[in-house]
Amino acid sequence: MKIRKLPLFLSATMAFAVFSGSAVLPKSVSAAQQAYLFDFGTATSPVAPGFTRVSESTLYSSATGFGLSKTIASRDRGANFSDTLRDFVIDKSFSFKVDMENGDYFVKVTAGDGTASNKTAVTIEGINRGSTNTASGSFQDVTAVVTVADGQMNVDIGGNDGRVNAIEITPAVVMSGVKVESVSVSPSPSVQLSWNAAQGVSEYSIYRKGEGQADYTKIGTTSAAAYADNSVELGLTYTYAVTNTVGGYESPKSGPLTVTVADGTGQKPTVPGHFQITNATESSVSLDWDTVSGAVYYYVYRSSSEAGAYSRIAGSTDSSYVDQSVTTNVPYYYKIAAVNSAGLSDLTASVVSPIKKVIAGHRARQHLIQFVSGRPED
Structure with a gap:
Protein backbone atom coordinates (compact mmCIF):
# COMPACT_ATOMS: atom_id res chain seq x y z
CA MET A 1 0.00 0.00 0.00
CA LYS A 2 1.38 3.43 -0.89
CA ILE A 3 1.38 5.83 2.00
CA ARG A 4 0.48 8.61 -0.39
CA LYS A 5 -2.89 6.94 -0.95
CA LEU A 6 -4.10 7.63 2.60
CA PRO A 7 -6.53 10.58 2.34
CA LEU A 8 -6.90 12.70 5.45
CA PHE A 9 -10.65 13.00 5.27
CA LEU A 10 -10.98 9.40 6.45
CA SER A 11 -11.72 8.86 10.13
CA ALA A 12 -8.65 9.30 12.34
CA THR A 13 -9.54 6.10 14.14
CA MET A 14 -9.30 3.86 11.06
CA ALA A 15 -6.06 1.88 10.93
CA PHE A 16 -4.34 0.30 7.94
CA ALA A 17 -1.68 -2.38 8.25
CA VAL A 18 1.60 -1.31 6.69
CA PHE A 19 4.27 -3.94 7.07
CA SER A 20 4.36 -4.77 10.79
CA GLY A 21 3.28 -1.28 11.84
CA SER A 22 0.18 0.74 11.18
CA ALA A 23 -0.76 3.94 9.40
CA VAL A 24 -3.63 5.97 10.78
CA LEU A 25 -4.68 9.49 10.14
CA PRO A 26 -2.40 11.93 11.96
CA LYS A 27 -3.00 15.40 13.29
CA SER A 28 -5.75 17.61 11.87
CA VAL A 29 -4.92 18.86 8.38
CA SER A 30 -6.95 20.11 5.45
CA ALA A 31 -9.47 17.83 3.83
CA ALA A 32 -8.11 15.99 0.79
CA GLN A 33 -4.56 16.89 1.77
CA GLN A 34 -1.99 14.38 2.89
CA ALA A 35 0.23 14.18 5.97
CA TYR A 36 3.13 11.76 6.27
CA LEU A 37 4.27 10.65 9.74
CA PHE A 38 7.11 8.12 9.99
CA ASP A 39 8.41 6.36 13.11
CA PHE A 40 11.96 5.11 12.53
CA GLY A 41 13.31 2.14 14.49
CA THR A 42 13.55 -1.62 14.60
CA ALA A 43 11.20 -4.04 12.89
CA THR A 44 9.64 -5.07 16.21
CA SER A 45 9.59 -1.98 18.44
CA PRO A 46 6.24 -0.17 19.03
CA VAL A 47 5.03 2.36 16.46
CA ALA A 48 3.54 5.64 17.65
CA PRO A 49 -0.20 6.01 16.96
CA GLY A 50 -0.77 7.71 13.63
CA PHE A 51 2.75 6.96 12.38
CA THR A 52 4.08 4.48 9.82
CA ARG A 53 6.99 2.18 10.67
CA VAL A 54 10.33 2.63 8.92
CA SER A 55 12.82 -0.04 9.99
CA GLU A 56 16.46 -0.44 9.01
CA SER A 57 15.41 -2.52 5.97
CA THR A 58 12.44 -0.46 4.74
CA LEU A 59 13.81 0.29 1.30
CA TYR A 60 12.16 2.69 -1.12
CA SER A 61 9.97 1.25 -3.87
CA SER A 62 7.43 2.81 -6.19
CA ALA A 63 4.87 0.37 -4.81
CA THR A 64 5.01 1.76 -1.26
CA GLY A 65 5.99 5.29 -2.23
CA PHE A 66 8.50 5.72 0.60
CA GLY A 67 11.63 4.19 2.05
CA LEU A 68 15.36 4.27 2.67
CA SER A 69 18.10 4.41 0.05
CA LYS A 70 19.86 1.39 1.58
CA THR A 71 19.73 -1.06 4.48
CA ILE A 72 21.20 0.50 7.62
CA ALA A 73 21.24 -0.20 11.37
CA SER A 74 18.63 0.40 14.06
CA ARG A 75 18.40 0.45 17.86
CA ASP A 76 15.63 0.29 20.49
CA ARG A 77 16.42 1.81 23.89
CA GLY A 78 13.33 0.45 25.61
CA ALA A 79 10.10 1.58 27.23
CA ASN A 80 11.55 4.46 29.25
CA PHE A 81 10.97 6.67 26.23
CA SER A 82 7.98 7.41 24.01
CA ASP A 83 7.24 5.25 20.99
CA THR A 84 8.88 7.76 18.62
CA LEU A 85 11.92 8.47 20.81
CA ARG A 86 12.81 5.03 22.14
CA ASP A 87 14.12 3.73 18.81
CA PHE A 88 15.86 5.01 15.71
CA VAL A 89 17.75 4.10 12.56
CA ILE A 90 21.42 5.03 12.27
CA ASP A 91 24.00 5.49 9.54
CA LYS A 92 26.46 8.26 8.69
CA SER A 93 25.07 8.66 5.19
CA PHE A 94 21.65 7.63 3.86
CA SER A 95 18.53 9.03 2.26
CA PHE A 96 14.81 8.74 2.87
CA LYS A 97 12.38 9.29 0.00
CA VAL A 98 8.63 9.95 0.00
CA ASP A 99 6.42 10.26 -3.10
CA MET A 100 3.90 13.10 -2.71
CA GLU A 101 1.96 15.79 -4.48
CA ASN A 102 3.88 18.89 -5.42
CA GLY A 103 3.51 21.76 -2.98
CA ASP A 104 4.80 23.29 0.23
CA TYR A 105 5.22 21.18 3.36
CA PHE A 106 6.22 21.61 6.98
CA VAL A 107 8.92 19.05 7.80
CA LYS A 108 10.19 18.05 11.25
CA VAL A 109 13.08 15.60 11.65
CA THR A 110 13.60 14.34 15.22
CA ALA A 111 16.99 12.93 16.20
CA GLY A 112 18.56 11.76 19.46
CA ASP A 113 19.37 8.76 21.61
CA GLY A 114 18.25 7.72 25.06
CA THR A 115 21.68 6.40 26.01
CA ALA A 116 24.25 8.19 23.83
CA SER A 117 25.13 11.58 22.40
CA ASN A 118 24.18 12.28 18.80
CA LYS A 119 25.01 14.52 15.85
CA THR A 120 22.74 14.39 12.81
CA ALA A 121 22.89 16.66 9.74
CA VAL A 122 19.74 17.12 7.66
CA THR A 123 19.51 18.10 3.99
CA ILE A 124 16.07 18.22 2.33
CA GLU A 125 15.57 18.71 -1.38
CA GLY A 126 19.25 19.56 -1.75
CA ILE A 127 19.23 22.34 0.86
CA ASN A 128 21.01 22.13 4.21
CA ARG A 129 18.25 22.48 6.81
CA GLY A 130 20.41 22.29 9.94
CA SER A 131 21.72 19.71 12.35
CA THR A 132 21.24 18.31 15.84
CA ASN A 133 23.82 18.01 18.60
CA THR A 134 22.40 16.29 21.67
CA ALA A 135 23.69 14.72 24.87
CA SER A 136 22.66 11.28 26.03
CA GLY A 137 18.94 11.14 26.77
CA SER A 138 18.20 14.30 24.75
CA PHE A 139 16.40 14.83 21.46
CA GLN A 140 16.27 17.71 19.02
CA ASP A 141 14.15 18.71 16.01
CA VAL A 142 15.22 20.15 12.68
CA THR A 143 12.29 21.97 11.10
CA ALA A 144 11.85 23.52 7.68
CA VAL A 145 9.29 24.59 5.11
CA VAL A 146 10.06 22.57 1.99
CA THR A 147 8.80 22.89 -1.57
CA VAL A 148 8.34 19.70 -3.58
CA ALA A 149 8.32 20.26 -7.34
CA ASP A 150 9.07 16.80 -8.77
CA GLY A 151 6.60 14.55 -6.95
CA GLN A 152 9.08 13.31 -4.38
CA MET A 153 10.69 14.64 -1.19
CA ASN A 154 14.28 13.59 -0.55
CA VAL A 155 15.71 13.75 2.97
CA ASP A 156 19.47 13.18 3.15
CA ILE A 157 20.92 12.29 6.56
CA GLY A 158 24.57 12.62 7.59
CA GLY A 159 26.74 13.84 10.43
CA ASN A 160 28.95 12.05 12.92
CA ASP A 161 26.15 9.65 13.89
CA GLY A 162 23.15 10.04 11.59
CA ARG A 163 20.37 8.92 13.92
CA VAL A 164 16.73 9.57 12.99
CA ASN A 165 13.80 8.86 15.33
CA ALA A 166 10.92 10.37 13.36
CA ILE A 167 10.05 12.45 10.32
CA GLU A 168 6.77 14.38 10.17
CA ILE A 169 5.61 15.98 6.92
CA THR A 170 2.45 18.09 6.91
CA PRO A 171 1.05 20.14 4.00
CA ALA A 172 1.63 23.85 4.45
CA VAL A 173 -1.38 26.11 4.17
CA VAL A 174 -0.01 29.35 2.75
CA MET A 175 -1.51 32.56 4.11
CA SER A 176 -3.29 34.65 1.49
CA GLY A 177 -5.53 37.68 1.23
CA VAL A 178 -4.29 39.46 4.35
CA LYS A 179 -5.73 42.98 4.29
CA VAL A 180 -6.95 45.89 6.39
CA GLU A 181 -10.72 45.89 6.67
CA SER A 182 -10.96 49.15 8.59
CA VAL A 183 -9.10 51.64 10.76
CA SER A 184 -10.91 53.39 13.61
CA VAL A 185 -9.55 56.52 15.27
CA SER A 186 -12.42 57.36 17.60
CA PRO A 187 -13.47 56.81 20.32
CA SER A 188 -10.73 54.17 20.66
CA PRO A 189 -8.13 53.52 17.96
CA SER A 190 -8.23 50.06 16.37
CA VAL A 191 -7.20 48.18 13.24
CA GLN A 192 -9.41 45.42 11.82
CA LEU A 193 -7.58 42.77 9.77
CA SER A 194 -8.92 39.89 7.68
CA TRP A 195 -7.58 37.14 5.42
CA ASN A 196 -8.70 34.16 3.38
CA ALA A 197 -9.85 31.27 5.57
CA ALA A 198 -8.25 27.87 4.99
CA GLN A 199 -9.44 24.37 5.84
CA GLY A 200 -7.74 22.47 8.61
CA VAL A 201 -6.31 25.54 10.38
CA SER A 202 -6.49 25.26 14.17
CA GLU A 203 -5.52 28.88 14.79
CA TYR A 204 -4.10 32.00 13.21
CA SER A 205 -1.35 34.03 14.90
CA ILE A 206 -1.06 37.79 14.45
CA TYR A 207 2.31 39.53 14.60
CA ARG A 208 3.05 43.26 14.72
CA LYS A 209 5.98 45.65 14.80
CA ALA A 228 -9.23 43.40 15.76
CA ASP A 229 -6.09 45.04 17.15
CA ASN A 230 -7.35 47.35 19.87
CA SER A 231 -3.92 48.13 21.30
CA VAL A 232 -2.81 50.55 18.59
CA GLU A 233 -2.21 54.24 19.23
CA LEU A 234 -3.44 57.20 17.23
CA GLY A 235 -1.19 58.44 14.46
CA LEU A 236 1.34 55.63 14.67
CA THR A 237 2.30 53.23 11.88
CA TYR A 238 2.35 49.45 12.32
CA THR A 239 3.36 46.49 10.18
CA TYR A 240 1.44 43.21 10.47
CA ALA A 241 2.01 39.61 9.44
CA VAL A 242 -0.20 36.55 9.97
CA THR A 243 0.55 32.83 10.22
CA ASN A 244 -1.63 29.74 10.46
CA THR A 245 -1.17 26.50 12.37
CA VAL A 246 -2.08 23.19 10.76
CA GLY A 247 -1.44 19.88 12.47
CA GLY A 248 0.73 21.58 15.10
CA TYR A 249 2.95 23.36 12.58
CA GLU A 250 3.04 27.12 12.15
CA SER A 251 3.31 28.47 8.61
CA PRO A 252 5.75 31.17 7.49
CA LYS A 253 4.54 34.72 8.03
CA SER A 254 2.44 36.40 5.38
CA GLY A 255 3.90 39.35 3.50
CA PRO A 256 4.13 42.59 5.51
CA LEU A 257 1.03 44.77 5.71
CA THR A 258 1.62 48.36 6.86
CA VAL A 259 -1.11 50.64 8.18
CA THR A 260 -1.18 54.08 9.83
CA VAL A 261 -3.81 54.70 12.49
CA ALA A 262 -5.37 57.80 10.95
CA ASP A 263 -8.57 58.57 9.06
CA GLY A 264 -6.82 60.28 6.15
CA THR A 265 -9.04 63.37 6.29
CA GLY A 266 -8.38 66.87 7.62
CA GLN A 267 -5.00 68.31 8.39
CA LYS A 268 -2.25 66.93 10.56
CA PRO A 269 -1.14 69.13 13.47
CA THR A 270 1.70 71.58 13.07
CA VAL A 271 5.01 70.98 14.81
CA PRO A 272 4.84 72.05 18.48
CA GLY A 273 6.65 75.34 19.10
CA HIS A 274 8.96 76.49 21.89
CA PHE A 275 9.95 72.97 22.86
CA GLN A 276 12.34 73.22 25.80
CA ILE A 277 13.68 71.65 28.97
CA THR A 278 12.42 73.59 31.96
CA ASN A 279 14.07 71.63 34.75
CA ALA A 280 16.42 68.72 35.37
CA THR A 281 17.39 66.81 38.50
CA GLU A 282 19.57 63.77 39.08
CA SER A 283 16.61 61.50 38.21
CA SER A 284 14.23 63.54 36.04
CA VAL A 285 13.95 65.85 33.05
CA SER A 286 10.98 68.26 32.68
CA LEU A 287 9.82 69.17 29.18
CA ASP A 288 7.44 71.90 28.01
CA TRP A 289 6.04 73.12 24.67
CA ASP A 290 3.29 75.25 23.15
CA THR A 291 -0.19 73.81 22.76
CA VAL A 292 -0.98 72.96 19.12
CA SER A 293 -4.44 73.79 17.77
CA GLY A 294 -6.33 70.62 16.83
CA ALA A 295 -3.88 68.26 18.52
CA VAL A 296 -5.38 65.67 20.84
CA TYR A 297 -2.16 64.08 22.04
CA TYR A 298 1.61 64.53 22.09
CA TYR A 299 4.27 61.82 21.81
CA SER A 320 4.36 69.21 29.29
CA TYR A 321 5.96 66.00 30.46
CA VAL A 322 8.38 64.88 33.19
CA ASP A 323 10.69 62.00 32.28
CA GLN A 324 11.39 60.16 35.54
CA SER A 325 13.07 57.13 33.99
CA VAL A 326 16.53 58.68 33.64
CA THR A 327 19.70 59.14 35.64
CA THR A 328 21.26 62.34 34.40
CA ASN A 329 24.91 61.38 34.59
CA VAL A 330 24.75 61.41 30.76
CA PRO A 331 22.86 63.72 28.42
CA TYR A 332 19.51 62.73 26.89
CA TYR A 333 18.07 64.06 23.67
CA TYR A 334 14.34 64.65 23.24
CA LYS A 335 11.89 65.34 20.43
CA ILE A 336 8.09 65.53 20.40
CA ALA A 337 5.28 65.30 17.87
CA ALA A 338 1.60 66.27 17.96
CA VAL A 339 -1.16 63.96 16.75
CA ASN A 340 -4.83 64.10 15.77
CA SER A 341 -7.16 61.90 13.74
CA ALA A 342 -5.46 63.00 10.51
CA GLY A 343 -2.09 61.76 11.64
CA LEU A 344 1.21 62.72 13.20
CA SER A 345 3.06 66.01 12.87
CA ASP A 346 6.73 66.19 12.01
CA LEU A 347 9.11 65.87 14.94
CA THR A 348 10.53 68.93 16.63
CA ALA A 349 14.21 69.69 16.66
CA SER A 350 15.96 67.97 19.55
CA VAL A 351 16.72 69.41 22.96
CA VAL A 352 19.39 67.99 25.24
CA SER A 353 19.30 67.57 29.00
CA PRO A 354 22.10 68.88 31.24
CA ILE A 355 24.20 66.54 33.36
CA LYS A 356 23.03 66.75 36.97
CA LYS A 357 24.60 63.65 38.47
CA VAL A 358 28.29 62.83 38.28
CA ILE A 359 29.50 59.31 38.99
CA ALA A 360 33.10 58.84 40.19
CA GLY A 361 35.44 58.66 37.22
CA HIS A 362 33.01 60.52 34.96
CA ARG A 363 33.99 64.10 35.91
CA ALA A 364 36.33 64.39 32.92
CA ARG A 365 33.56 63.23 30.60
CA GLN A 366 31.21 65.85 32.07
CA HIS A 367 33.80 68.61 31.50
CA LEU A 368 34.27 67.46 27.91
CA ILE A 369 30.53 67.40 27.17
CA GLN A 370 30.06 70.85 28.69
CA PHE A 371 33.03 72.21 26.79
CA VAL A 372 31.77 70.84 23.45
CA SER A 373 28.18 71.95 24.06
CA GLY A 374 29.22 75.38 25.34
CA ARG A 375 27.14 75.00 28.50
CA PRO A 376 28.59 76.24 31.79
CA GLU A 377 29.06 73.77 34.65
CA ASP A 378 26.20 73.59 37.12
Missing part, protein backbone atom coordinates in the same frame (compact mmCIF):
# COMPACT_ATOMS: atom_id res chain seq x y z
CA GLY A 210 6.13 49.41 15.12
CA GLU A 211 8.20 51.91 13.19
CA GLY A 212 11.89 51.36 13.77
CA GLN A 213 11.39 47.87 15.20
CA ALA A 214 13.30 45.09 13.48
CA ASP A 215 11.38 42.13 14.87
CA TYR A 216 7.73 41.18 15.04
CA THR A 217 5.94 40.57 18.35
CA LYS A 218 3.08 38.10 18.55
CA ILE A 219 0.03 40.06 19.72
CA GLY A 220 -2.75 37.49 19.54
CA THR A 221 -4.32 34.33 18.14
CA THR A 222 -7.75 33.57 16.75
CA SER A 223 -9.65 30.74 15.10
CA ALA A 224 -11.50 33.20 12.86
CA ALA A 225 -10.20 34.71 9.63
CA ALA A 226 -10.25 38.18 11.17
CA TYR A 227 -8.67 40.03 14.08
CA VAL A 300 7.64 62.15 23.54
CA TYR A 301 10.75 60.59 21.98
CA ARG A 302 14.20 60.11 23.51
CA SER A 303 17.67 59.14 22.34
CA SER A 304 21.11 58.76 23.88
CA SER A 305 22.68 60.73 21.02
CA GLU A 306 21.52 63.64 18.91
CA ALA A 307 21.77 61.78 15.61
CA GLY A 308 20.78 58.38 17.03
CA ALA A 309 17.54 56.45 16.91
CA TYR A 310 14.74 58.07 18.92
CA SER A 311 12.33 55.79 20.79
CA ARG A 312 8.86 56.85 21.82
CA ILE A 313 8.82 56.80 25.62
CA ALA A 314 5.48 58.41 26.52
CA GLY A 315 2.38 60.26 25.47
CA SER A 316 0.70 63.26 27.01
CA THR A 317 -2.55 65.15 26.63
CA ASP A 318 -0.88 68.16 28.25
CA SER A 319 1.79 70.42 26.78
